[in-house]
Amino acid sequence: MSLVELKNVYQDFADGDDTIHALKKTNLSINAGEFVAIIGPSGSGKSTLLTIMGGLQKPTGGIVTLNGHNFSRANPKRRTQLRFEEIGFILQGSNLVPYLTVEKQLELIDKVAGKPFDIVAADKLLDSLGILALKNKYPSDLSGGERQRASIARALYSNPSLILADEPTASLDTVKAFEVVEILAHETKQLKKATVMVTHDERLLSYCDKVYVINDGVLMDKTGFYRRV
Amino acid sequence: MFLAINEIRYAKTRYLLIVGVVALISFLVYFLTGLAYGLAWSNRTSVDDWQASGIVLSDSANKNLMISTFDEGLADSVNTPKKANLYALQTVVLKDGFDDESQKINVSFFGADKTAFIYPEIIEGRDSAGSNEVIASVSLKGENKLALNDTIQIAGNTATYKIVGFTKSLKFNTAPVIYTSIDVARYIRGNMMVGPAASGKSNLISAVVVRGIAADSSPSGLNDKLKYYKIENFILSIPGYQAQLLTFGIMIGFLIIIAALVIGIFMYVLTIEKKSIFGIMKAQGISTLYISKSVILQTVILTVLGVAVGLGLTVLTSLLIPPAVPFLNNWFYYGLISMLLIIMSVLGTLFSVLIVSKIDPLKAIG
Numbered sequence: 388m389s390l391v392e393l394k395n396v397y398q399d400f401a402d403g404d405d406t407i408h409a410l411k412k413t414n415l416s417i418n419a420g421e422f423v424a425i426i427g428p429s430g431s432g433k434s435t436l437l438t439i440m441g442g443l444q445k446p447t448g449g450i451v452t453l454n455g456h457n458f459s460r461a462n463p464k465r466r467t468q469l470r471f472e473e474i475g476f477i478l479q480g481s482n483l484v485p486y487l488t489v490e491k492q493l494e495l496i497d498k499v500a501g502k503p504f505d506i507v508a509a510d511k512l513l514d515s516l517g518i519l520a521l522k523n524k525y526p527s528d529l530s531g532g533e534r535q536r537a538s539i540a541r542a543l544y545s546n547p548s549l550i551l552a553d554e555p556t557a558s559l560d561t562v563k564a565f566e567v568v569e570i571l572a573h574e575t576k577q578l579k580k581a582t583v584m585v586t587h588d589e590r591l592l593s594y595c596d597k598v599y600v601i602n603d604g605v606l607m608d609k610t611g612f613y614r615r616v
Numbered sequence: 617m618f619l620a621i622n623e624i625r626y627a628k629t630r631y632l633l634i635v636g637v638v639a640l641i642s643f644l645v646y647f648l649t650g651l652a653y654g655l656a657w658s659n660r661t662s663v664d665d666w667q668a669s670g671i672v673l674s675d676s677a678n679k680n681l682m683i684s685t686f687d688e689g690l691a692d693s694v695n696t697p698k699k700a701n702l703y704a705l706q707t708v709v710l711k712d713g714f715d716d717e718s719q720k721i722n723v724s725f726f727g728a729d730k731t732a733f734i735y736p737e738i739i740e741g742r743d744s745a746g747s748n749e750v751i752a753s754v755s756l757k758g759e760n761k762l763a764l765n766d767t768i769q770i771a772g773n774t775a776t777y778k779i780v781g782f783t784k785s786l787k788f789n790t791a792p793v794i795y796t797s798i799d800v801a802r803y804i805r806g807n808m809m810v811g812p813a814a815s816g817k818s819n820l821i822s823a824v825v826v827r828g829i830a831a832d833s834s835p836s837g838l839n840d841k842l843k844y845y846k847i848e849n850f851i852l853s854i855p856g857y858q859a860q861l862l863t864f865g866i867m868i869g870f871l872i873i874i875a876a877l878v879i880g881i882f883m884y885v886l887t888i889e890k891k892s893i894f895g896i897m898k899a900q901g902i903s904t905l906y907i908s909k910s911v912i913l914q915t916v917i918l919t920v921l922g923v924a925v926g927l928g929l930t931v932l933t934s935l936l937i938p939p940a941v942p943f944l945n946n947w948f949y950y951g952l953i954s955m956l957l958i959i960m961s962v963l964g965t966l967f968s969v970l971i972v973s974k975i976d977p978l979k980a981i982g
Contacts, residue, residue: 419735443899443978453704464903471901482896484619498618526625566800590688 389416390581396449396459400434411437411604415535417581417597420574424592425585427601433585434553436510436601440583441474441551444600446536454548467497471499473509475580476540476569477516477571481534482528483543489513489537490522493544509544516540516570532563532571536570543574556591568594589613619910631918634882636697638922639929641875642957650744651948652864654942655790659857662726662753662786662793665702668736670834672824675843679853681788682706686841688819695837698827701818703727703801705807706791707713711760711775712767720771721760723752724788727801734825736795741781751827752793757786760792763950768794773807789854792944817840830841841978873896874954878965883915887968894972895980908969908974916958923954942965 398410410432411442417423418574427484439446442458443466447463451458453473461469476482480587483492519596526534535555542550556564572594575582582597592598596611599606624631670920672694677684681704691701705725727733730743734752741764744751756762762779769776777796786793796804802818826835834844845853852858887894894907927950934945 392873397619438978467898467901469901469904470899471903474901476896476900478896478899484893484897484899488622491622495618495902499906 389418390454390542391415391417391552392450392452393440394450394452395489396446396451398432398439402526403611408604410446410606413446413606415548415599415606417583419488419581420576420580421593421598422582423584423599424574424595425583425599425601425606426587426589426592431601431603435604436606437551437553437583440549441476442470445535448531449477452598460609471545471550475547475550477535477538477542477546477550477555479554479557482538483534485526488523489529489540492537492541497547508606512540512544515574521545530563531558532566535559535563537569539567539570539574543578543580546578548581550580554585554587556586556588560575561590564588608613617910617913619907619953621676624917630886634918635922635925637878637882638875638919638957638961639925641871641878641924642923643929645875645953645957646926646950647933647943648864648871649902649953650930650934650943650945651947652861652868653949654944655860656857657866657944658787658942659790659854659860660788660851662724662788663847663854664849665736665784665786666827666862667823668719668734668825668827669829669846670697670833670846671836671850672826672835672842672844673822673850675841676963676979679845680855681850683866684822684959685820686839687823690839690842691824693820693837694826694835694842695840696826696829696835697732698833700728700732700733700825701798702822702823702825703798703805704822705801705805705808706789707804708771709724709768709794709917710771711762711770713959718816721756721768723756723793724791724793725801726788726793727798728795731799732881733827736783736786739784741779741900744780744796744819747797747803748777749780750777750794750796750800751783752779752794753784753786754782755785755787755790755792755939756780756794764855770804775804775807789856856910868953872960875957876960876964879915879919879961880967882966883911883965886909886970887971889915891971891975892980895975895977898975898977899980903974904973911963911968911972913964915961917962925955927954 393413393415395412395414397412400407400409425433425436438444439451446459449459453469456469458466458469484495487495488493490509495503497504513522516534516539518533519532521529529537540553557566560568566593570581592613597610673679673684674686675679688701707723707725708720709723711719738751739754764780765778767776767778785797798821829835831846838844897907898904931945934943936944
């Protein structure tokens with residue numbers, strides 16, 4: 388069953404008198420447990436696609452369905468709620484709050500949801516990511532790799548159906564980058580999430596089930612090409 | 617709550633500084649309030665002690681008790697259930713046996729019958745017996761080092777009086793009040809050889825104090841040379857009283873606004889600094905409401921802490937300042953000002969909330 392479904396989704400921007408077609412009509416479907424990579428040069432429409440999938444903006448046309456919810460027609464308040472419940476973000480630098488310890492990053496999610504903090508679940512998750520010992524540290528005390536693991540924990544803790552990772556390895560050396568992507572791939576399979584990773588780094592594509600290339604707003608399935616390579 | 621408190625814990629120094637600034641400003645506000653209240657109190661406490669509804673003065677006196685004089689006979693026709701005749705004068709006394717400038721004390725003499733309701737209670741010593749004994753405001757003891765059985769001399773002549781009792785602190789227009797009989801008060805005025813009493817008229821009084829009539833009514837039977845004033849109006853026209861109240865009031869009002877601005881600006885700068893992290897939070901689906909609540913709560917926590925420290929400093933100061941400073945704590949005003957400070961600083965933070973609501977989570981990605 389597909390968790391994420393984009394049907395004829397496109398996005399136009401007005402640029403003076405011109406119209407920029409940032410994303411041309413796109414169809415995409417991602418199943419639970421699927422790890423998808425999107426690559427493309429800057430200005431190709433990667434970010435537009437990511438923000439539409441993430442419910443941060445409404446597409447000009449088309450339908451985005453996320454775990455059965457029609458994202459593209461929801462009002463901003465509902466989209467905020469859906470983002471909170473259905474999407475985990477892992478961002479380039481870090482999606483961590485600088486003044487919360489690793490464990491409190493997770494506690495914040497329960498606080499916002501108005502639930503008591505499930506410390507057992509949090510510790511279990513941190514343990515599975517190998518950062519339980521760091522739970523009382525602030526993000527500034529962590530190394531880049533540790534920070535991204537904490538970011539993954541942050542994204543997974545709310546049990547979303549979709550993980551959106553925007554250049555999650557940008558600030559990491561090769562060894563750390565492989566480690567982080569391996570964890571991401573592992574958790575995607577284990578927890579049956581749909582994961583979309585935007586990246587520049589083609590060495591990481593071997594972990595992905597599908598590879599899409601985006602260029603000038605056109606999304607193309609290049610899984611076969613990258614498998615052969 | 618969670619975000620607000622954890623951030624304050626994380627950036628202790630930064631928030632301690634803000635609390636410090638709020639504490640200093642609120643200390644200044646409370647201290648000025650204490651001074652204003654103390655000064656107001658020392659203008660009116662003797663009048664408050666009467667628990668009167670109003671006062672009858674001569675029409676020509678322009679509400680000035682010390683200028684008002686009229687025939688005692690006119691007072692008899694004032695038709696009201698409870699009234700008391702008063703003879704008031706201001707003069708200077710010296711502690712007996714001293715003659716230097718620093719020993720001169722401005723005082724008000726109030727002459728009244730011992731049975732009149734305006735005659736004060738004695739808290740120390742005994743009531744006067746005989747025309748050369750008086751009872752005096754206990755503030756003369758604290759501020760001017762006078763003791764029971766000390767003798768005071770009216771400046772400029774030889775008449776002396778013995779203080780045999782102290783009343784609670786009673787002041788009129790900041791001068792301590794000494795109570796005596798109407799006759800003795802007239803005699804003192806006569807000896808001063810100024811004012812109408814000097815001409816030998818011995819049946820003059822200054823005022824009729826009226827108690828127990830409704831606020832919007834006035835006693836009947838007033839001669840047209842007399843005029844009735846509600847006690848609040850009378851107090852407001854004590855020379856200098858209203859001007860002091862206004863001056864302090866304006867200073868305190870502006871300080872409260874300045875406190876709100878300072879907190880507002882601090883929170884604004886902090887919010888601007890946190891824009892990117894707020895953007896990420898919003899992208900993660902944390903609502904503007906939740907973030908705004910945390911910003912406002914932070915303001916409330918900082919202001920409450922600052923205000924508490926400011927109050928502590930004020931109470932400490934009130935214990936240390938010399939008794940001559942007219943300072944009085946008033947918890948009702950302190951409470952009111954604390955509420956105002958908190959409300960105003962929350963209003964100041966609304967700018968920051970506006971910033972938070974305008975942050976576009978789209979900017980957090982890519």
